[in-house]
Amino acid sequence: MTAKSPRYVTCTRCRARVLEVRDDYQLGVLIGTPLLDPVALQQLQVVACVITGVQLWQIHEHAGKHVTSSRSRWWPRRPVDGYIAPVHRCGHTWDAPALDLKPDEVVYPDQPPF
Numbered sequence: 701m702t703a704k705s706p707r708y709v710t711c712t713r714c715r716a717r718v719l720e721v722r723d724d725y726q727l728g729v730l731i732g733t734p735l736l737d738p739v740a741l742q743q744l745q746v747v748a749c750v751i752t753g754v755q756l757w758q759i760h761e762h763a764g765k766h767v768t769s770s771r772s773r774w775w776p777r778r779p780v781d782g783y784i785a786p787v788h789r790c791g792h793t794w795d796a797p798a799l800d801l802k803p804d805e806v807v808y809p810d811q812p813p814f
């Protein structure tokens with residue numbers, strides 16, 4: 701599976717710096733182009749998002765790169781690796797530490813399957 705790391709882009713509506721999700725690591729299928737607010741939510745904020753229906757993404761490392769996995773409303777029941785970031789909403793600011801991921805490195809071709 702080829703996992704694509706999220707990348708920083710500028711929201712075309714509010715000019716905020718957001719994280720563009722390019723891969724759903726767990727589902728393998730990405731619907732649309734989700735934009736995330738690049739913050740690391742605390743557990744209470746995560747719970748609040750689940751209650752209010754804000755979609756959450758887990759940003760975690762796999763094989764040395766950051767991958768993103770969408771999360772359902774039944775999650776989280778237990779701590780997970782990495783960070784939890786909310787879907788971007790223009791004009792909304794979070795009282796949470798900013799996420800500063802490494803920019804994309806050089807992309808190497810996948811290993812041939814033999």
Ligand SMILES: [Zn+2]
Pocket residue numbers: 711712713714715716788789790791
């Ligand atoms: Zn925006």
